[in-house]
Amino acid sequence: MYKYLFVALFLCSTIVSAQQITVLDADSGEEIANVAVFNKDKSKIALTNFDGVFDAAVFMDKERITLKHIGYQEFKTTRLQLQRQGHKAFLIMKAQQLDEVVMSVSKWEQQKRDIPNRIISLDARSIAFTTPQTAADLLQNSGKVFVQKSQMGGGSPMIRGFATNRLLLTVDGVRMNNAIFRGGNVQNVISIDPFTIKNTEVIFGPGSVIYGSDAIGGVMNFYTNKPMLSQNDSILLHGNTNYRFASANMENTVHADINLGKKTWSSLTSITYNNFNDLRMGAHGPDSYLRNTFVRTVNGVDELVENNSPKKQVPTGYDQINLMQKFLYKPKAKWDLNLGAYYTETSDYSRYDRLIRPTSDGLGLRSAEWYYGPQKWFMGNAQLQKKGDGKVYDGLKLGLAYQHFEESRINRDFQDEVRNTTKEKVDAVNFTVDFENKKLGDFRLYYGSEYIYNKIGSTGFDLNINTNERTAAASRYPDDSSWQSLAGYVNGEYKAKPNFTIMSGLRYSHVWVDAIFDDTFYDFPFETADLSTGALTGSIGFSWFPRANLQVTLNGSTGFRAPNIDDVGKIFDSEPGSVVVPNTDLEPEYAYNVEVGVQRNINDKIILKGTAYYTYLVDALVRRDFSFNGFSEIEYGGELSNVQAIQNAAKAYVYGFEFGVEAYLTEQWSLSSNLTLTEGIEEEDDGTETPARHAAPTFGDFHVVWKNQRLRTDLFMNYNGEIANDDLAMSEQSKEYIYAVDENGNPYAPSWYTLNFRSQYDITNRFKVTGSLENFTDQRYRTYSSGIVAPGINLIIGVGYNF
Structure with missing residues (x-):
């Protein structure tokens, strides 16, 4: 029986x-x-x-x-x-992703084919294949975004001739830009853990209608993994573990995440730890890039010592930890409540470009110490979403986020007993409400509002390294200052015909800056900064398919950047031979952009993409000569320095071309290539023109890919064009120590290329290994404007298992 x-x-x-x-x-x-x-x-x-x-x-x-x-x-x-x-x-994945859904342009799901902006999307699969060390490397690996690095713990993207506080970063819809984002290079993107990223979308060109201030050159949206619900009554248990090693800096990275889900709630926990040692540069390139000497301090005494391994960039290593915890609660089919907590902290990491800066006589090094203290970022994020049933909307999103930023700068001159430290803290609150209305036939309406509040804490002190005597010193920013913004926007999408879509939008933003200057250390010619200013921005464009395999887009848009605390109140930030002082008389800068794009699909075998754009920036907030209490030069840090300040003192125009091709030769073989050309000019009030600082050199890549169901390989080349001395911005020409020297003895940025190979093999559906050999000809090169020299030959091994 x-x-x-x-x-x-x-x-x-x-x-x-x-x-x-x-x-x-x-x-x-x-x-x-x-x-x-x-x-x-x-x-x-x-x-x-x-x-x-x-x-x-x-x-x-x-x-x-x-x-x-x-x-x-x-x-x-x-x-x-x-x-x-x-x-x-x-x-089989579609050859072209015109039907791809993107989120960034309106904060709601839209078909990519209907959007007139140029936008790229990088999914988790492509990110895992390129195995980036940081989120900055993730962007650089796309071949479409240029990244500058002052040190290994950094990465400052450049898009269409703009960078730093003229680009916007968001994480899960919350802006990361805060009131002390500076015009100099920023490293905040490294706080985002690439192992947690589900998708990254980059908008090229102004995005101020949806995102407000700072979105002039582009917007980089990082969407992290979401908790997953169970589809039945049993508990869904899912997780990933990863390990990565890189030989150029002896990197060791470990990652683990676990998802626990029921029908109505789920939890996602993630942790990543990175350990990076000093970075080794390549063997073939300019000798001026070598790290021949460095400063060593023994018993409080600095000495200049010879580097026995001049290809090792001492010191560049650092550690980092990333934590993320998310909860999803879905009591009903139309309601979602997402809660997220994110925390990132680095160890101290050296500002390498300052450590290689020579003394005025060229015989020694100026700094004995120059490093950033731990860079910390915390975000608590709550988002409530409702679909349907509203009288005037089909979708509603409410968002409330709190962020806390900490950073510090520590520096001491060679054989100086006094170490100076400045510490900054920013508390930021973001509140957003966004609506989607699909009840209007062929017309979709997106509208909403946003409030942002930033509170800045800034302190400074000097420490005698021999006596441990600590004395108060000037802070970098006015302590207890604030920056806030209130805005409302409306954005519409009209499908005039099945093959013709029009998008247009408007936004008004009002910004307040409030700061009180402490005259304990300096006799300021003002006591407060009290700015109240508004900005109106708009956009209009269309996406047209004259034939099913041909897309034409045209887009016109404006963007703006309101003065922040870094512009208004930066207190004596030094550059070689110059010192930057506060300026309370500032207004927003505006950008006017037009672009046209063409995309052609040839028999689902070859896809050609091209975009041309022109951006005009007026009332540009730039650093220019200034006077402080009637003096054009003052002594600062023991050096007679030229006085400068941020001013609305220039115009700028940037234009360029972006090309891409994808060729699917067989089911196994494919080719792809990207090429970006950018030209940027800054124009002074007197008509004088100079090259723009953040206009990247011509750059691109070329890939040959072979794949089957288990193995994927990619043989590729990355390359950068030359920037001659005459085409370097004036601020870059003064940094001779990071550039090569041409035949006339002038600094310039040489062209370079690297040959690389990467692969991924699926041992099983759950167990994967990756292997890469980057720069296998061991080229020695610096990307434009970077302080650190790029890695030499670099073996990367990764192992991943999901359950």
């Missing part, structure tokens, strides 16, 4: 399992969720779950069924064929 019962149960389980079909990515072998499966008249429908599995029992053996997903080519088969193929279906 029991024998027959056992046989019956075995047969039943076999029959049930025989109806379970797993849908996989033909390239990566990863399971694909949310694949729709249906018969000819759609009377029978199934949907793959998180594990990419659907139940085929509803279909007949020889019944024709279709598998459809927005990101993949449609696939038709029968249940019998799938059973013969091991109960698996493999989908």
